[in-house]
Amino acid sequence: MVDAPSGRSLVVDAVTHRYPSGALAVENINLDIKGGEIIALLGPSGCGKTTLLRIIAGFIAQTQGRIIIGDDIVDALPPNKRAVGIVFQNYALFPHLSISENVAYGLAARGIDKASRQREAQRLLELVQLPAMAERLPRQLSGGQQQRVALARALAIKPSILLLDEPFAALDKNLRLDMQIEVKRLQRVSGITTLIVTHDQEEALSMADRVAVLSHGKLEQFGSPSDVYDRPQTLFVNTFVGSTNRMPGIVVSADRTAAKVRLDAGAEIIARPAGGALSEGGRVTVCIRPEHLQFVGDETGFAGVVGMSLPLGATVVHEVTTADGSGVKVSQARIGETRALESGAAVRLAPLAPSLANAFPATL
Amino acid sequence: MGAAPAARDVTSYGMGLAAPLALFFLVFFVAPLLQLFWLSLHNDTAGLHWGLGQYLHFLTDPFSLGVLGSTLLLGAEVTAVCLVLGFPIAWLYQRVGPKLQTVIILIVLLPLLTSVVVRTFAWIVILGRQGIINATLQSLGLIDTPLKLLYTQFGVVIALAQVQMPLMTLPLITALGRIDPNLDDASCSLGAGSWRTFFRILLPLSLPGIIAGCTLTYAAAITAFITQSLIGGGQMLFMPMYLYQQASTLQNWPFAAAISIIFLLAVLAVVSVFTTLGRMSRGYGGA
Ligand SMILES: Nc1ncnc2c1ncn2[C@@H]1O[C@H](COP(=O)(O)OP(=O)(O)O)[C@@H](O)[C@H]1O
Numbered sequence: 001m002v003d004a005p006s007g008r009s010l011v012v013d014a015v016t017h018r019y020p021s022g023a024l025a026v027e028n029i030n031l032d033i034k035g036g037e038i039i040a041l042l043g044p045s046g047c048g049k050t051t052l053l054r055i056i057a058g059f060i061a062q063t064q065g066r067i068i069i070g071d072d073i074v075d076a077l078p079p080n081k082r083a084v085g086i087v088f089q090n091y092a093l094f095p096h097l098s099i100s101e102n103v104a105y106g107l108a109a110r111g112i113d114k115a116s117r118q119r120e121a122q123r124l125l126e127l128v129q130l131p132a133m134a135e136r137l138p139r140q141l142s143g144g145q146q147q148r149v150a151l152a153r154a155l156a157i158k159p160s161i162l163l164l165d166e167p168f169a170a171l172d173k174n175l176r177l178d179m180q181i182e183v184k185r186l187q188r189v190s191g192i193t194t195l196i197v198t199h200d201q202e203e204a205l206s207m208a209d210r211v212a213v214l215s216h217g218k219l220e221q222f223g224s225p226s227d228v229y230d231r232p233q234t235l236f237v238n239t240f241v242g243s244t245n246r247m248p249g250i251v252v253s254a255d256r257t258a259a260k261v262r263l264d265a266g267a268e269i270i271a272r273p274a275g276g277a278l279s280e281g282g283r284v285t286v287c288i289r290p291e292h293l294q295f296v297g298d299e300t301g302f303a304g305v306v307g308m309s310l311p312l313g314a315t316v317v318h319e320v321t322t323a324d325g326s327g328v329k330v331s332q333a334r335i336g337e338t339r340a341l342e343s344g345a346a347v348r349l350a351p352l353a354p355s356l357a358n359a360f361p362a363t364l
Numbered sequence: 365m366g367a368a369p370a371a372r373d374v375t376s377y378g379m380g381l382a383a384p385l386a387l388f389f390l391v392f393f394v395a396p397l398l399q400l401f402w403l404s405l406h407n408d409t410a411g412l413h414w415g416l417g418q419y420l421h422f423l424t425d426p427f428s429l430g431v432l433g434s435t436l437l438l439g440a441e442v443t444a445v446c447l448v449l450g451f452p453i454a455w456l457y458q459r460v461g462p463k464l465q466t467v468i469i470l471i472v473l474l475p476l477l478t479s480v481v482v483r484t485f486a487w488i489v490i491l492g493r494q495g496i497i498n499a500t501l502q503s504l505g506l507i508d509t510p511l512k513l514l515y516t517q518f519g520v521v522i523a524l525a526q527v528q529m530p531l532m533t534l535p536l537i538t539a540l541g542r543i544d545p546n547l548d549d550a551s552c553s554l555g556a557g558s559w560r561t562f563f564r565i566l567l568p569l570s571l572p573g574i575i576a577g578c579t580l581t582y583a584a585a586i587t588a589f590i591t592q593s594l595i596g597g598g599q600m601l602f603m604p605m606y607l608y609q610q611a612s613t614l615q616n617w618p619f620a621a622a623i624s625i626i627f628l629l630a631v632l633a634v635v636s637v638f639t640t641l642g643r644m645s646r647g648y649g650g651a
């Protein structure tokens with residue numbers, strides 16, 4: 001295998017990049033990544049993920065800040081001296097070279113003799129479960145197979161960091177899951193520090209040890225998948241990762257750990273001040289995920305009228321219109337005979353727990 | 365066999381569409397070529413005696429063979445100059461912004477937008493004894509007597525290379541544009557330096573464009589009658605002028621016809637070498 005776990009730490013230190021055209025693609029990003037971690041860079045298209053990846057690989061010289069791999073500041077090193085492996089979204093296999101030549105390419109560049117090169121290439125092809133494909137050309141392989149070859153090629157140089165740019169975006173759903181498992185397996189055995197760029201939140205949450213959420217070139221949050229999902233620090237993270245109901249309201253009273261909010265929908269609830277301290281009387285947006293809302297029988301919670309109930313396999317999603325006219329989704333696990341609700345039924349809703357309602361200062 | 369009639373319909377339809385062009389070729393290309401061949405099979409100008417005498421004459425005459433050799437060599441030199449100068453331009457084109465791309469295309473196409481005669485006379489002005497190059501070098505004190513540039517092989521190669529440059533550059537631009545720019549980055553991230561990336565990735569993948577460009581440039585350079593004659597002057601004789609002298613001045617039509625056929629075959633041979641190379645490299649290219 002790729003010998004001893006070779007994961008080196010990676011520090012992105014206050015990196016800012018402005019393209020010559022003037023576009024500010026990446027703004028003051030700080031990431032402190034431990035050796036052997038899998039990190040997902042998650043954000044919508046155009047938020048600067050690829051730019052940050054190319055800065056780490058050395059293809060773009062950042063305007064400000066430093067990249068530190070292990071103990072070395074690598075800013076002065078060209079890409080071919082950084083020992084950073086990359087898997088491109090379109091795989092970028094060399095179309096005129098055989099699979100085994102593709103995998104051995106980086107070894108040839110290091111002056112390793114042909115026999116050792118071929119042995120190593122074969123070993124890596126076995127690792128990615130394609131031992132019989134060595135003599136074929138890339139175009140004779142399926143998308144998933146090409147992806148495996150791209151992985152083997154990147155791993156061949158024993159990189160200290162492995163970067164993957166939207167590696168699964170071009171694969172269909174089943175194959176994507178296979179490859180996600182494959183990458184995770186390879187990462188576990190090799191111990192290579194890995195950075196996966198993705199705009200798919202499920203992928204980020206399922207694969208990564210920690211997730212860095214980007215928006216408009218800024219780092220919104222960097223934390224474990226459960227941090228990002230359950231304790232989002234910004235309204236953007238709360239809405240981008242998973243789905244959520246946004247309910248406007250006014251702060252009645254607040255301290256550091258809890259805030260009483262009067263929702264426009266017509267109830268007072270306790271919420272968690274998620275984006276820092278809240279001031280009394282200020283307008284807030286309260287985010288409650290559909291699965292964190294429940295129907296209540298008594299007079300607590302806020303009132304609404306059921307619009308439609310959608311049975312989605314394991315869950316049932318109800319669309320409810322609240323008193324202020326906005327729509328709210330409620331997701332119920334389908335246990336036994338989950339009550340199908342009539343359209344037009346009057347219901348009352350409340351969050352499952354105060355910690356599951358996140359209040360953010362409203363931005364206008 | 366139910367689908368056969370439909371399939372035949374499509375085929376005959378396609379052939380019908382090609383008929384006007386086929387007729388045009390038959391009348392204006394195949395027929396004159398056959399006539400030329402028929403003419404070349406006569407041993408005397410009067411056309412009374414049949415035989416292969418004209419071909420024997422050409423192939424045993426050192427002077428004629430010399431003209432053929434220097435023409436083929438001229439083509440090779442012009443092609444080499446165009447390739448060496450054209451490749452960096454094509455490479456640059458794929459790496460600059462859209463504005464600079466327009467400028468480059470304009471510069472590349474410029475030779476095609478002026479008449480051959482005008483371009484060639486411009487070169488006479490540049491290369492002549494009192495031309496721009498000699499005047500500049502003399503005024504800088506770098507030379508005492510003017511260099512002989514006009515009426516030399518060097519002059520002909522340079523002038524032809526400028527004229528034929530678009531034929532090389534345009535296919536190269538197309539070929540380089542088809543190469544995924546990520547391949548460059550992939551090679552680099554795998555530890556390869558610029559030279560390895562160039563020779564292992566860029567060059568093999570641009571081979572289809574190189575071969576197309578070389579074929580076009582070569583064929584155009586060896587048949588460029590006006591530029592060859594005006595820049596080469598009287599001292600240098602290439603096949604097109606040789607042919608012209610035999611036909612027009614000496615009225616030796618059968619020999620001129622034989623020269624044409626031999627020249628045609630020589631060009632076809634060179635072009636087919638290029639095409640064979642191209643077919644071998646087609647495994648590359650692709651997506
Ligand atoms: N070569 C470039 N020149 C100028 N602007 C660019 C260039 N590449 C990307 N950008 C801009 O930088 C921003 C971030 O792009 P990118 O890093 O590709 O985002 P992502 O990979 O997250 O989709 C975008 O607004 C994009 O328009």
Ligand SMILES: [Mg+2]
Binds near residue numbers: 046049050051
């Ligand atoms: Mg991208």
